[in-house]
Amino acid sequence: MEAQRAEVRALELEVAELQRACEELRAPRAGPARVRKLFQETHQSDSEEWESSKDLRSQLGHLKSELSFLSVLTGLSIRSYSMNTEDITSTEMKEKGIKKVLQRHRLSGNCHMVTFQLEFQIQEIQTKENVSSVITDLNIIMEPTEYSELSEFVSRAEERRDLFMFFRSLHFFVEWYEYRKRTFKHFKERYPDTVHLPEGPGACPHHMEVRCARRPGFELVIVWRIRIDEEGKVSPQLDLLTRVPQRALELDENGVVEMAPRSFRALLGVLGIEAALESLIKSLQAENA
Known part of the structure; x- marks a missing residue:
């Protein structure tokens, strides 16, 4: 029982x-x-x-x-769970009708492709009027380690001992991760000669290269990071990097290359992610024509 x-x-x-x-x-x-x-x-x-x-x-x-x-x-699934309870009530507390219990919890699970293990302690104080509890210790282990964008967030969640923030932010991170993966794959399949993605076993691209066939050495690199702020809010962060031969930079009197990253951010604000990427790719395809 x-x-x-x-x-x-x-x-x-x-x-x-x-x-x-x-x-x-x-x-x-x-x-x-x-x-x-x-x-x-x-x-x-x-x-x-x-x-x-x-x-x-x-x-x-x-x-x-x-x-x-x-x-x-x-998308969260708990695979295993265990708990140990220890009565740490002092004699003085017992005389006052107070019971103090320490619970040690261990669980493992996953949020889609990301697996995790949690170990945390809950200190519970029971009186005749109410029951209060607080998390006193939290340790999080993430697998696999390829999701580098999660490491700093996990450290913050552990420091704050905030299980709610961990589960909520993990869910949104996975949503954005899958969306980034699908979006890059879509453009690679649609423009195979223009769009290039990192290859190799276990490759998890966070950037996409757009190359101009008529201008060797000229590339645009879209770097797509998933940012988790101090409060656990998850949002995409896209930046444009240019790889342009030195000779082309010298001939760029109007500073078009220098202004490209700023123009791309403005384009994102107006069109959104997919439409902005589509517009960028088509602009280079026009150069190829």
Whole structure:
């Protein structure tokens, strides 16, 4: 019975974190109305019956169903979980009717292609009036290590002991990562002679080269980073780099090459990512014609 109670509390913790993250996540290929409908269907239950129920197996089934739904919606999936509890109540606290418990949690899971392992401690203080808890330690291990853009963010999440920020930002990072990958692949397939991507086993390109066939040595490089700010907000950051022969720079009296990165940022603000890239590629194709 005690083991079942521990499992209930563990699932409640996972559900709470995913529910909070779910409030700010956009469901791919599903409109807001559809998401609300699915969420309402999942949470339909008789509240009075739930409160009076003493059947732990029933609670476990409900929580697992809810967790499964949230995993589909957010892309987060928990593969394994364990928890150890230690009573650290002092004699003085016991006399005052206070109970202090330290929970050590370990879990592993993935958000689409990114896997992670978490170890964290929760200190819980129980009184007659309420129960309060705080995360006292958080350690995050990410696999594989090729997602270099996540390393600084993981360090911040550990320092702040913020599980909500970790799950929310990880979801959006993966969304942008997949979008960048699809976008580069689209332009490579559409313009195979003009667009070039890094090759090799495990290549995860964060830049795309656009080459001008009629002007050897002339290349435009789009560098696409995924930025995670101090608050965990995820956003794309695209920059244009130029590779131009020295002779061409000397002949560029109007400073067109020098102004290219700034012009590209302005183009992004007006057209958006895909249309701006399309316009850039076509401008070089016009040079090839």
